Amino acid sequence: MVPTLAGRIQTRLFLLAVIGGLVTAALTPILPVDGPLGDRYQATFVVLAAVAVLGIGWELIYHFLMQWRWEKDWPTLFGLLTLVPEGIVVWLLATRDLVPGLPGPVPTEAFTIHFVLVWLAVWLVANGPMRVPFIHWRFRGGRLL
Amino acid sequence: MTLLDDSIHTRSAPADRPPLDRFDVWTDEMVDAAGIPLHDVPFVSVGGGMGSFVTVDYLRVAGGVPASDIRVLSNLSHPWQTYEHLTRVSQLPRQKRIRSDSASRPDNLWGFPSFAIQEAVARKSVKPLLQVLFEPVFADFYTPELDMVLKGIEREAHRIGYWDMLVQGEVRMVRRRAGGGYFTILENADGRTAFRSRDVHLAVGYAGLRFLPDMQAFRTKLNDFHHVVNGYEDHEHVYEVLRRRPGTVLVRGGGIVTSAVLERLITDRLKYGSQTQIVQLFRTYYDGRHGSHMWSRRPGRNGFAYQGFNYPKSAWGGQLKARMRRLEGSARAEVYDEIGGTTTAWRRHWQRNLAKARKGGWYHTVGGTIQDMRLDGDQMVARIQHAGGVNDLRVDYVIDCTGLDGDVSRHEVLKDLLQHSGATQNPLGRLDVERSFEVRGAGSGIGRVYATGAASFGGYFPGVDTFLGLQISAQEVMDDVARRGYCRRMGAGRSIAQWFKWANGRPV
Numbered sequence: 001m002v003p004t005l006a007g008r009i010q011t012r013l014f015l016l017a018v019i020g021g022l023v024t025a026a027l028t029p030i031l032p033v034d035g036p037l038g039d040r041y042q043a044t045f046v047v048l049a050a051v052a053v054l055g056i057g058w059e060l061i062y063h064f065l066m067q068w069r070w071e072k073d074w075p076t077l078f079g080l081l082t083l084v085p086e087g088i089v090v091w092l093l094a095t096r097d098l099v100p101g102l103p104g105p106v107p108t109e110a111f112t113i114h115f116v117l118v119w120l121a122v123w124l125v126a127n128g129p130m131r132v133p134f135i136h137w138r139f140r141g142g143r144l145l
Numbered sequence: 146m147t148l149l150d151d152s153i154h155t156r157s158a159p160a161d162r163p164p165l166d167r168f169d170v171w172t173d174e175m176v177d178a179a180g181i182p183l184h185d186v187p188f189v190s191v192g193g194g195m196g197s198f199v200t201v202d203y204l205r206v207a208g209g210v211p212a213s214d215i216r217v218l219s220n221l222s223h224p225w226q227t228y229e230h231l232t233r234v235s236q237l238p239r240q241k242r243i244r245s246d247s248a249s250r251p252d253n254l255w256g257f258p259s260f261a262i263q264e265a266v267a268r269k270s271v272k273p274l275l276q277v278l279f280e281p282v283f284a285d286f287y288t289p290e291l292d293m294v295l296k297g298i299e300r301e302a303h304r305i306g307y308w309d310m311l312v313q314g315e316v317r318m319v320r321r322r323a324g325g326g327y328f329t330i331l332e333n334a335d336g337r338t339a340f341r342s343r344d345v346h347l348a349v350g351y352a353g354l355r356f357l358p359d360m361q362a363f364r365t366k367l368n369d370f371h372h373v374v375n376g377y378e379d380h381e382h383v384y385e386v387l388r389r390r391p392g393t394v395l396v397r398g399g400g401i402v403t404s405a406v407l408e409r410l411i412t413d414r415l416k417y418g419s420q421t422q423i424v425q426l427f428r429t430y431y432d433g434r435h436g437s438h439m440w441s442r443r444p445g446r447n448g449f450a451y452q453g454f455n456y457p458k459s460a461w462g463g464q465l466k467a468r469m470r471r472l473e474g475s476a477r478a479e480v481y482d483e484i485g486g487t488t489t490a491w492r493r494h495w496q497r498n499l500a501k502a503r504k505g506g507w508y509h510t511v512g513g514t515i516q517d518m519r520l521d522g523d524q525m526v527a528r529i530q531h532a533g534g535v536n537d538l539r540v541d542y543v544i545d546c547t548g549l550d551g552d553v554s555r556h557e558v559l560k561d562l563l564q565h566s567g568a569t570q571n572p573l574g575r576l577d578v579e580r581s582f583e584v585r586g587a588g589s590g591i592g593r594v595y596a597t598g599a600a601s602f603g604g605y606f607p608g609v610d611t612f613l614g615l616q617i618s619a620q621e622v623m624d625d626v627a628r629r630g631y632c633r634r635m636g637a638g639r640s641i642a643q644w645f646k647w648a649n650g651r652p653v
């Protein structure tokens with residue numbers, strides 16, 4: 001799928017909610033963190049929400065960068081590598097208590113496992129399986145609405 | 146309109162009536178009186194090439210239309226026939242890789258699993274997947290082998306019952322029917338048959354090969370089809386002769402077929418030691434990034450303009466597609482201008498061979514045009530006008546790779562549609578179509594004519610003449626038929642179910 005700006009944002013929000021939500025739900029109980037399960041779920045879903053909200057800003061940046069590409073495309077690899085800057089920013093904010101709603105400190109190891117697995121799942125689904133239920137999606141720059 | 150069942154009526158034509166062809170709109174009685182057997186079917190697709198195949202695939206799979214409600218009228222016996230012929234003569238045998246990408250799958254309307262995944266599984270290799278991961282920045286675009294593409298189409302054609310829908314013959318015309326719908330006249334060994342349908346889809350491809358005026362003049366004046374050939378016609382004799390004796394070839398063009406022809410000439414020389422000298426003539430010579438705005442600069446080098454596919458990738462779904470869809474008239478023509486022009490793909494192995502040939506001093510490029518061509522003994526003299534003046538060049542062969550003829554007024558059925566059925570031409574001279582690919586002005590009561598492929602070029606969507614473009618058009622056609630209430634829409638649930646059927650090779 002070659003994205004438009006609206007398509008980027010919609011796809012991100014949709015996939016983080018559905019795929020990110022499923023991965024988070026399944027993964028949280030086995031993450032290496034202490035504390036009651038309720039708090040752990042609160043922490044992982046708040047991090048997921050932070051990735052979604054900050055992501056809107058990131059998508060604006062990616063869209064701007066894409067304008068320098070003649071094909072106005074966004075190579076598969078870029079969609080994977082952007083994990084690095086996005087992960088670092090969310091981690092910085094979360095560990096400095098700048099993300100509202102976190103029940104306690106965020107351990108780096110658990111954060112990394114959660115973030116990377118959610119990212120990989122979303123990236124994989126966006127690069128193929130997403131086309132199966134939604135036949136219009138790829139021809140509309142990733143828009144679902 | 147009434148749709149009779151599959152019955153066929155035959156009457157002999159009374160001799161005293163004026164021929165049907167003279168009337169723009171036909172009544173059932175007129176056709177009956179002309180003694181033409183009549184066949185009723187809701188949807189007719191004319192052409193039977195890739196465009197027809199992809200469209201009926203969409204209607205069958207996503208639209209839920211039964212095979213008995215569709216007829217494909219074609220002079221071909223299988224949908225990939227013309228495509229395979231053109232690829233073969235233009236130096237793309239079955240084992241070579243085509244131009245379009247991994248997710249352009251004419252045999253699978255979801256584009257998943259992509260060709261790269263299929264190849265990775267078949268070869269038990271991660272290489273195709275890594276190539277998709279690293280394309281286009283650190284690797285060439287992954288493109289599938291022709292053989293895999295054609296086998297996929299054959300499998301899908303069986304799955305949707307393609308041959309149950311196919312009626313072979315030459316289509317003569319499509320005329321509007323009084324009361325709605327159309328008559329399509331097909332001629333074959335059994336004579337003429339009229340197909341009475343609600344809708345007609347036209348995917349007739351190109352009218353023929355295109356020759357630049359100087360080439361045409363040379364070929365007709367001297368009746369010489371040996372020295373001057375088109376890259377899209379069989380020209381194996383050129384390579385055969387050049388392997389036997391030294392010679393000079395002038396290759397004209399800068400597109401993907403030019404690249405394939407150069408590759409053939411170069412590998413013949415490297416592999417078999419032929420002594421061919423190659424001169425390539427570009428009409429527009431690019432030597433660097435070009436474009437009007439810093440956000441629209443296309444890469445170019447050594448004469449070529451480089452681009453992965455025949456349009457920027459975002460034409461098939463990204464911002465270019467979204468933007469074009471909103472543009473009208475001259476604004477749209479401007480964008481066509483900006484993104485147009487002949488391009489070829491940057492492929493590392495082609496680049497290596499071109500570099501060898503350049504270094505060896507047997508491959509030269511010029512930017513210019515041919516003013517005149519004449520025979521001189523067994524050779525030809527081409528007078529070339531270039532930036533530095535005019536030069537005569539002695540060559541043994543000219544291979545013209547400048548393209549196919551998309552002029553709609555040169556196609557019998559399209560010309561008839563323009564003359565008799567209210568269709569008009571767009572600013573680029575092709576058929577004027579809506580966003581849904583309905584031919585503007587040619588509606589007939591509840592019926593519609595749709596046109597996809599090369600004939601619809603110049604509309605709201607530029608990438609029409611590619612597999613993915615044909616699929617995008619097919620989706621628009623199906624959506625429009627569904628909006629009008631004549632087929633189903635495919636929601637997420639049914640799409641998943643249909644995908645599993647595809648994956649298991651079960652009939653639709």
Ligand SMILES: Cc1cc2nc3c(=O)[nH]c(=O)nc-3n(C[C@H](O)[C@H](O)[C@H](O)COP(=O)(O)OP(=O)(O)OC[C@H]3O[C@@H](n4cnc5c(N)ncnc54)[C@H](O)[C@@H]3O)c2cc1C
Nearest residue numbers: 192194195196220227243244245316349350598610611612
């Ligand atoms: C050399 C080459 C390489 C290409 N490579 C790629 C690629 O890598 N990827 C990609 O996506 N696209 C590629 N394309 C483009 C792709 O082949 C076309 O987009 C596609 O084949 C067009 O389909 P069509 O149905 O419009 O035309 P066709 O497949 O040509 O089918 C139309 C057919 O209709 C039949 N017909 C016409 N008039 C009548 C009539 N009156 N009665 C009966 N039958 C009639 C003719 O037999 C004609 O061939 C390539 C094209 C060429 C020439």
